[in-house]
Amino acid sequence: MSSxxxxxxxxxxxxxxxxxxxxxxxxxxxxxxxLHTICESGNCPNMGECWGEGTATFMILGNxxxxxxxxxxxxxxxxxxxxxxxxxxxxxxxxLMEVKHAVITSVDRDDLKDGGASIWVETINEIRKExxxxxxxxxxxxxxxxxxxxxxxxxxxxxxxxHNVETVRRLTKKVRIQAKYDRSLDTLxxxxxxxxxxxxxxxxxxxxxxxxxxxxxxDLRKVGxxxxxxxxxxxxxxxxxxxxxxxxxxxxxxxxxxxxxxxFRHVESGPLVRSSYHAEKHIH
Numbered sequence: 001m002s003s004x005x006x007x008x009x010x011x012x013x014x015x016x017x018x019x020x021x022x023x024x025x026x027x028x029x030x031x032x033x034x035l036h037t038i039c040e041s042g043n044c045p046n047m048g049e050c051w052g053e054g055t056a057t058f059m060i061l062g063n064x065x066x067x068x069x070x071x072x073x074x075x076x077x078x079x080x081x082x083x084x085x086x087x088x089x090x091x092x093x094x095x096l097m098e099v100k101h102a103v104i105t106s107v108d109r110d111d112l113k114d115g116g117a118s119i120w121v122e123t124i125n126e127i128r129k130e131x132x133x134x135x136x137x138x139x140x141x142x143x144x145x146x147x148x149x150x151x152x153x154x155x156x157x158x159x160x161x162x163h164n165v166e167t168v169r170r171l172t173k174k175v176r177i178q179a180k181y182d183r184s185l186d187t188l189x190x191x192x193x194x195x196x197x198x199x200x201x202x203x204x205x206x207x208x209x210x211x212x213x214x215x216x217x218x219d220l221r222k223v224g225x226x227x228x229x230x231x232x233x234x235x236x237x238x239x240x241x242x243x244x245x246x247x248x249x250x251x252x253x254x255x256x257x258x259x260x261x262x263x264f265r266h267v268e269s270g271p272l273v274r275s276s277y278h279a280e281k282h283i284h
Contacts, residue, residue, distance in 0.1 A: 018048030
């Protein structure tokens with residue numbers, strides 16, 4: 001397929017618009033507390049389902065990223081100063097929303113000396129203080145591979161720590177311009193060796209082969225990853241990488257079966273799967 005061709009979206013990718021009172025309540029709280037959710041900035045196809053259940057994924061450290069990945073709809077540029085009240089805001093909103101399992105993620109903050117690690121730790125601690133019964137998954141950046149910035153997150157021990165490789169080795173430079181495949185694997189290995197339950201995610205439809213997807217799953221298992229999410233890449237805007245192909249539900253099912261045979265504890269594999277989909281199940 002040439003880059004000028006546009007693939008027609010198949011029927012299995014049709015998504016209902018988010019509706020319902022629970023969804024409206026969550027939206028109101030995130031707006032009134034000036035919080036950024038990756039659900040919104042990432043145009044997540046499951047936003048209606050997840051928010052309808054009264055859950056949300058919070059994005060900390062602002063909504064401007066220092067990296068410019070070709071798949072991501074988060075704004076790139078010079079981030080604003082860190083909001084030191086953000087950890088308390090997130091914790092308060094988790095409480096207001098009565099969230100049982102919170103997913104926290106962030107933009108990359110390569111402009112900060114510690115990559116934002118101290119805010120990560122403070123946010124986890126504040127959520128625990130305000131919501132002692134809430135479990136957590138933290139979807140972290142690679143912190144440029146600086147182990148001294150990853151260690152504080154290990155020390156506060158969220159139930160699950162996720163870091164996405166996003167794509168296969170061959171496509172990493174094209175898809176994640178400032179990231180490195182092996183650096184992501186090293187990050188996941190370091191977390192696992194620190195006693196953390198780890199998770200990673202892959203997007204499909206960017207031109208990868210079946211063999212490459214299986215190789216990526218094997219690479220993740222080698223560094224101790226127990227949970228993997230596999231979903232279809234959807235182009236956010238015409239400025240982003242085009243969709244090379246739409247993967248069939250049958251092929252996603254095949255990857256799920258392969259993943260389970262490789263020893264993953266949880267495999268979420270489907271066209272609309274995103275990294276925080278069914279996250280509450282992954283703590284067990």
